[in-house]
Amino acid sequence: MKSNKQRRLEIKAKRLKRAKKLLELDTIHQIKVLPQGAILANHEELKHNNTYGFFPEYYVDVSYTCCDCGSKEIWTAKQQKWWYEVAKGNINSHAVRCYGCRKKIRDEKARQKKHMEEMAEKEPHSNEAFFKGPPKRIKPDRSSRPVRFCG
Ligand SMILES: [Zn+2]
Secondary structure, X not given: OOOHHHHHHHHHHHHHHXXXXXXXXXXXXXXXXXXXXXXXXXXXXXXXXXXXXXXXXXXXXXXXXXXXXXXXXEEOHHHHHHHHHHOOOOOOOOOOOOHHHHHHHHHHHHHHHHHHHHHHHOOOOOOHHHHOOOOOOOOOOOOOOOOOOOO
16 A cells, blocks of 8 residues: 555655656647646736736646755746636746745745834833844044144
8 A cells, every 4th residue: 555645755756757848839820729627827817917928828837846856846837826816826937946945945934023012012121222233333533633744
């Protein structure tokens, strides 16, 4: 019996193989035969793009390599439709990071935001001025110095 993880890996490998082939597909001009798993694009929902280019007629699963961890990933047709048509992503944008790496960035941003909110609510230190840096340097008055001549 295969474990769930093994089965998931097999399914992923199969989809990756298929997505690699689909990369060469011209989704803008080839509409006669829809490839397996293709999802039709709704051009009404793509109107937020200010472009002279063409919109795709459909989306297909595409493979990509995560730019952070280098893992081979699939950007599914369904995810693309959501990104371009629901989230109104730019038509020229593509998936570059895997879910894990995106989550890491999202979590880090959330952590920083939380920290800043906590700091804003914190009572200021009794000697707050001390932490705001050293007092501004006062330029020495050079007018009273004796003039030295050279040579
Ligand atoms: Zn990654």
